[in-house]
Amino acid sequence: MARILAVDDDPDVLEVLRALFEPAGHDLVCADDGRAGLRALHEQRPDLMLLELGVPGMTGWAVLRRVRDLADLPVVLLTGNTGVADKVRGLRAGADDYLTKPFSPNELLARVEALLRRAGWTDVALRQVYDDGVVRIDHRTRLVTARGREVELTGTEFRLLNVLVRDAGAVLSLPDLLASVWDDPTGIAPDRVKFAVLRLRRKLGWSGNGSPLSAVRGVGYRYRPGGVGADEVSPLSSS
Incomplete structure (x- = not known):
């Protein structure tokens, strides 16, 4: 909703x-x-x-x-x-x-x-809450928690996180992220994606080894909570 x-x-x-x-x-x-x-x-x-x-x-x-x-x-x-x-x-x-x-x-x-x-919603996201045990996103309140810790994100960071978790397990290229998050793949330098990902990882406490959000050299980024495959990720729930 x-x-x-x-x-x-x-x-x-x-x-x-x-x-x-x-x-x-x-x-x-x-x-x-x-x-x-x-x-x-x-x-x-x-x-x-x-x-x-x-x-x-x-x-x-x-x-x-x-x-x-x-x-x-x-x-x-x-x-x-x-x-x-x-x-x-x-x-x-x-x-x-x-x-x-x-x-x-x-x-x-x-x-x-x-x-x-x-802006980061999907038809499934209208069920309000994403929770995979690592990150929880309440779309109605825009409240994000990572391992139970509340995190304050900017609008761009919120959209970026939504796109990454929506396609958990898949590698998203820089052009994919530019088009989905900024809606202007021709007007924003790819470095902006890298800096946005860096800020997002720091806010979520994922800057060390074992981060569920990792760079795939020469391609882009992938979100895998706990290192599991995409087919093991918990879907959006209605709770």
């Missing part, structure tokens, strides 16, 4: 969103103005935000700028303005997608779930 924050002052739109996302297994949190949306962002820690640019109290543009200062989560802009200039401005300001009203509910759901997968 993903937690989605909808910031919109139109109660009819919020009702449509609730009817769309809750039957699909997602938790919808609503706010009817910009400042309330930022409070909900802090208190609820959503996985994705739907933001109406015309919300009162604080403009949608100001909310978007503040969100990008505070959090690394997908943002979908919703607006009745069909102009291309606003779409370009929104994407350049850090939005991940843009839909004009009236929108197709099925299209919105498909776009939201595509962004969630890009």
Whole structure:
């Protein structure tokens, strides 16, 4: 279950969103103005935000700028303005997608779930918890523990860990990781992957020998908890 924050002052739109996302297994949190949306962002820690640019109290543009200062989560802009200039401005300001009203509910759901997968979610991950005895990832709270010790990760580190454990036992190349974690394989140097892996290993306490996250010379990286094969790794659970 993903937690989605909808910031919109139109109660009819919020009702449509609730009817769309809750039957699909997602938790919808609503706010009817910009400042309330930022409070909900802090208190609820959503996985994705739907933001109406015309919300009162604080403009949608100001909310978007503040969100990008505070959090690394997908943002979908919703607006009745069909102009291309606003779409370009929104994407350049850090939005991940843009839909004009009236929108197709099925299209919105498909776009939201595509962004969630890009952010590290999988269809199986919607069962909330990954736990293989070495690392535990609660996708709803974004709480990560390694051998029972809570670890605080950045958004990029969280996505990187999700991609690695999702394909446990497999060797993931640098281009694979760039495309899956940063979504820009042409614009980021491969060294960024190496440094991100180094930081992740240090935070998880895996910098010594016997680390479940290892480099495969000339190829990339592989995650194998306890050195077991991919077919021995515990799957995502619903607990």
